[in-house]
Amino acid sequence: MPMLDMPLAQLKEYRGCTPKPSDYDEYWERALEEMRQTDPQVELIPSEFTTPFADCFDLYFTGVRGARVHAKYVRPKHTSAPHPAIIQFHGYTGNAGDWENKLQYAALGFxxxxxxxxxxxxxxxxxxxxxxxxxNGHFIRGLNDHPDQLLFRHIFLDTAQLARIVMSFDEVDADRVGAMGGSQGGALAIACAALEPRIKKVAPVYPFLSDYKRVWDMDLAKDAYAELRTFFRHFDPQHENEQEIFTRLGYIDIQNLAPRIRAEVLIGVGLMDSICPPSTQFAAINKMTAPVQLEIYPDFGHEGLPGMNDKIYQFLKSL
Structure with a gap:
């Protein structure tokens, strides 16, 4: 078969090459404490979009560093007992999307x-x-500043904070919450499950933001990872600080968060993915200690994976 990356047997053993900072655990405990000390000031505003079986809201909360963060929130009607919930995350540069693709889960009573x-x-x-x-790039935002200033630190914390907010709602069973997303959304789903250990199930698809050094070594710092090459060209053109830069990126590398996940995992990987190379995804997968169901698509890249959405639906509906 065609091969973009390592053979599958080698992928299943690969554990990443981006350095992990020595104070990694302390870094994230400090970050989580900042999140816990932030008053979310939750606001729910009814949406103009309506459907007969669910109420739709624009949800706003205050995240770390004072940002007002937005999410779309759909709550099924006609339910009495606390019910499950799904947290969705979108791809790089995107947004929460239309209301329509949330209704399939609202129809389940989620x-x-x-x-x-x-x-x-x-x-x-x-x-x-x-x-x-x-x-031109979010994962390099703050890379020339203190590690606590990395933008993806704040975004990862937003994922956990949103999960905590949803879990606090009277209508939601906090023990039956899942997370899902593709590409950046897959990375954020992993971060959410790692930083909020009550997440029960997580379904990432070809996750982004993993093993930056491997992306560089494969000469694939383009497309979604193009900002990495841009950063070196502008700020370290002779790579004198390469080790330090990749170590700092290790704070926001999902492979280092993966061991924290307690949730059951379903993950989809395309072996011809040149946007988020398979080895970078396996670097995170192989560090997961929770149960993992792996769905491999040998001939597919960073694109729709046939049947994957149905597999995710079947996986999450049993929350």
């Missing part, structure tokens, strides 16, 4: 919350305030 990642294509704020470049 609530659904879909995050707008701050500073991307939706309504969430990016409060900024970092040293260094703010041009």
């Amino acid at each position: 609530s659904v919350a879909a995050l707008d990642a701050r500073g991307q294509g939706g309504l969430s704020e990016d409060t900024g305030g970092v040293k260094g470049t703010t041009m």
Whole structure:
């Protein structure tokens, strides 16, 4: 068969090459404490979009560093007992999407919350305030500043905070909450399950933001990872600080968060994915200690994986 990356047997053993910072656990405990100390000031505003079996809201909350973060929230009507919920995450530069693709879960009697990642294509704020470049890329935002200023630190915390908010709603059973998403959304689903251990099931598809050094070594710092090459060209053209840069990216590398996941995992991978190379995805998968159901698509890249949405639906409906 054609091969973009390592043979499958090698992929199943690969555990990443991006350095992990020595204070990684302390970093995230400090970050989570900042999140816990942030008053979310939750606001639910009824949407003009209506459907006979669910109520739809624009949900706003205050995240770390004072940003007002937006999500779409769908709550089924005519339910008495607390019910499950799904947290949805979108791809890089995108937004929470239309209401329509949340209704399949509302029809099951689930609530659904879909995050707008701050500073991307939706309504969430990016409060900024970092040293260094703010041009063309989010995972390099704050890379020239203190690690606590990395933008994806804040976005990862938003995922956990949204999950905590949804779990606090009277209508939601906090023990029956799942997370899902593709590409960046897959990375955020993994981050959410890692930082909020009550997440019960997580369904990422070809997750982004994993094993940055491997992307560089494969000469695939383009498309979704193009900002990495841009950063080196502008700020370290002779790669004198390469080790330090990749180590700092290790704070926001989902492979390092993966061991924290307690949720049951269903993950889809295309072996011809040149956007988020398979080895970068397996770097995270192989560090997961929770049960993992792996769905492999040998001939597919960063695109729709036939039947994968149905597999995710069947997986999450049993929450």
